[in-house]
Amino acid sequence: MRDLPGPAERMGVGRVLLKDESSRFGLPSFKALGASWALYRALHAHLGTDLEPWADLADLAARLRPHLPLRAVAASDGNHGRAVAAFARHLGLGCLVFVPAGTAAARIAAIEGEGAACTVLDGGYDAAVERSAAEAEADRSGRTLLVSDTSWEGYEDVPCWVSEGYLTMFCEADEQLEALGAGQPAAVVVPVGVGALAAAAVRHYRRPGLGRLSALVGVEPVGADCVGQSMRAGERLSLASYRPSIMVGLNCETPSLVAWPLVSAGLSALVAVEDAEAEAAMRTLASEGVAAGETGAAAWAGLELLVGGPGSRARRSALGLGPEATVLVLCTEGVTDPAGYLRVVGREPAQLTAPAAGKLGAAAPEPAGPGS
Numbered sequence: 001m002r003d004l005p006g007p008a009e010r011m012g013v014g015r016v017l018l019k020d021e022s023s024r025f026g027l028p029s030f031k032a033l034g035a036s037w038a039l040y041r042a043l044h045a046h047l048g049t050d051l052e053p054w055a056d057l058a059d060l061a062a063r064l065r066p067h068l069p070l071r072a073v074a075a076s077d078g079n080h081g082r083a084v085a086a087f088a089r090h091l092g093l094g095c096l097v098f099v100p101a102g103t104a105a106a107r108i109a110a111i112e113g114e115g116a117a118c119t120v121l122d123g124g125y126d127a128a129v130e131r132s133a134a135e136a137e138a139d140r141s142g143r144t145l146l147v148s149d150t151s152w153e154g155y156e157d158v159p160c161w162v163s164e165g166y167l168t169m170f171c172e173a174d175e176q177l178e179a180l181g182a183g184q185p186a187a188v189v190v191p192v193g194v195g196a197l198a199a200a201a202v203r204h205y206r207r208p209g210l211g212r213l214s215a216l217v218g219v220e221p222v223g224a225d226c227v228g229q230s231m232r233a234g235e236r237l238s239l240a241s242y243r244p245s246i247m248v249g250l251n252c253e254t255p256s257l258v259a260w261p262l263v264s265a266g267l268s269a270l271v272a273v274e275d276a277e278a279e280a281a282m283r284t285l286a287s288e289g290v291a292a293g294e295t296g297a298a299a300w301a302g303l304e305l306l307v308g309g310p311g312s313r314a315r316r317s318a319l320g321l322g323p324e325a326t327v328l329v330l331c332t333e334g335v336t337d338p339a340g341y342l343r344v345v346g347r348e349p350a351q352l353t354a355p356a357a358g359k360l361g362a363a364a365p366e367p368a369g370p371g372s
């Protein structure tokens with residue numbers, strides 16, 4: 001958890017806290033939380049046997065050995081697939097990951113580096129999801145487990161477990177905010193792809209018995225804002241036209257079935273950001289010593305749009321973003337495409353340094369774009 005006083009002062013809020021997920025179980029995104037829990041629960045359900053007790057991954061792998069061969073299959077923009085591949089490897093399972101056209105070479109190499117086979121498809125995320133489901137379906141031996149972060153009619157358990165795994169992050173954030181004397185945040189800003197992460201945020205911050213409610217803001221890319229467009233239409237829909245952004249983790253065409261009721265009822269607002277705004281956010285975070293990937297910086301870009309530009313006074317008042325407010329922003333990913341990072345930020349992650357305490361460190365915000 002990073003406390004960023006410089007940006008908080010510039011934005012006119014009490015405190016800005018950034019949950020930095022650039023390293024989670026040695027992987028560069030929060031996705032490991034959902035993939036590990038979902039794979040575990042899927043194995044449990046598939047084998048119909050209790051795998052406990054086990055002390056660590058090696059122990060669990062030994063318990064699984066008599067049931068092998070098994071393999072996991074997933075669709076991914078990079079992060080979820082890499083996480084499924086990593087845990088499949090830890091447990092001795094094979095793994096096959098389908099990624100959309102245009103996936104950066106570094107992200108494919110990272111998936112393959114975990115020992116998985118990676119197939120690049122012609123279409124977008126929906127095409128990868130369909131192909132992964134078909135692959136699991138085609139395996140009549142029943143030895144292939146589909147570990148998808150999105151859901152559809154008849155495929156709901158695993159994606160619920162993925163979202164459940166993400167809750168860890170919010171429970172941790174509670175403890176960290178408490179330790180920093182910040183308590184319940186006035187607003188929480190999360191990136192939104194298919195909505196599994198946002199659904200976890202809703203479950204956490206809208207749980208019964210919680211005192212003051214936080215404003216929950218979702219951030220999507222302009223051109224791949226399937227949740228925002230579904231919200232406006234009043235029903236879950238697939239985007240008729242889709243423009244992939246550099247925020248690849250958010251390049252989704254259809255909200256997840258199980259996430260939709262939660263996000264549509266629980267989000268206070270959705271913001272759509274342009275690629276240029278995400279790039280500006282990467283640079284701002286770099287100036288704070290945080291190496292955020294394109295998708296990781298999306299929520300920050302959304303916060304910049306909320307507090308700056310035309311109409312910001314009304315937005316601030318609607319969302320409670322006053323001078324006393326604590327804002328929690330999720331930075332869900334570190335650098336997953338080093339070449340892209342260098343192009344945008346002009347420095348390697350290892351060259352970043354945090355500003356000296358007390359200095360107003362952040363760059364001026366970019367002007368709000370047309371998609372704001």
Ligand SMILES: Cc1ncc(COP(=O)(O)O)c(C=O)c1O
Pocket residue numbers: 029030031077079080149191192193194195196197198248249250295296332333
């Ligand atoms: C880094 C990162 N952040 C956020 C998200 C969005 O999560 P969800 O698809 O659950 O909305 C993703 C999804 O892949 C991601 O990779």
